[in-house]
Amino acid sequence: MLIRELMVPKPSVLNPDTTLPDALKLMQEKHLHRMPVVNAHGTLVGIVAETDLHNAAPSPATLLSFWEIPALLAKITVEMVMVKDVATVAADTPVEDAARIMADRNIGCLPVMDGQKLVGMVNQNDIFRAFMELLGGRRQGVRVWATTADEKGTIARITTAIAKADGNIVGFGCNQISDPLGVRWEITLKVQDVPREKLVQLITPLVVSILDVRGA
Numbered sequence: 001m002l003i004r005e006l007m008v009p010k011p012s013v014l015n016p017d018t019t020l021p022d023a024l025k026l027m028q029e030k031h032l033h034r035m036p037v038v039n040a041h042g043t044l045v046g047i048v049a050e051t052d053l054h055n056a057a058p059s060p061a062t063l064l065s066f067w068e069i070p071a072l073l074a075k076i077t078v079e080m081v082m083v084k085d086v087a088t089v090a091a092d093t094p095v096e097d098a099a100r101i102m103a104d105r106n107i108g109c110l111p112v113m114d115g116q117k118l119v120g121m122v123n124q125n126d127i128f129r130a131f132m133e134l135l136g137g138r139r140q141g142v143r144v145w146a147t148t149a150d151e152k153g154t155i156a157r158i159t160t161a162i163a164k165a166d167g168n169i170v171g172f173g174c175n176q177i178s179d180p181l182g183v184r185w186e187i188t189l190k191v192q193d194v195p196r197e198k199l200v201q202l203i204t205p206l207v208v209s210i211l212d213v214r215g216a
Helices: 020-030 050-056 070-076 095-104 124-134 155-165 195-207
Strands: 034-038 045-047 109-114 117-123 142-149 168-179 182-192 209-215
Touching: 020 034, 020 050, 034 117, 045 050, 045 155, 050 155, 095 109, 117 124, 117 182, 124 168, 142 195, 155 168, 155 182, 182 209, 195 209
Parallel strands: none
Antiparallel strands: 034 045, 109 117, 142 182, 142 209, 168 182
């Protein structure tokens, strides 16, 4: 799965001179929490979050008068509060690479670029939905969580056994772990058309241990 399949194309943008009140109003109207910032040439120059705008506004404890606050807010522009060091991805970036960038940098969204042109936005909810689909989150079946040895052919043997039982694998995920016994893998399978008891019987000889099994 590539980012082009998840991104919101032609995202709404702000320009650096947009005032804080206008930026907040636009975010509320479009139900957005983050927006990219582009200059007059269409070049991406930053990104701003709703929290950045709220943090830039005077607090309720301010000593400013009621009449002074609007004048002050009108002088605060997006350029003053936006993040300028923006991580970006291309439309053909694999979803797992985008997820890694977002996790490593602790950010909630990524602008999607085609060269110097902004073509989309992808956020953490888009990534969550992608991984949910990969794990079969919207499909019915028997969900099995198991540990396997770090050996070539292990997954192939498991999937072959399920196929021979006329099972349909509708979700799959794996994760490498290390413990005192060495490197192993945790796998999650969502399988249709094989009863729970039979599925357990099929894969028990092929894994180190079954950690959880349930209908889902």
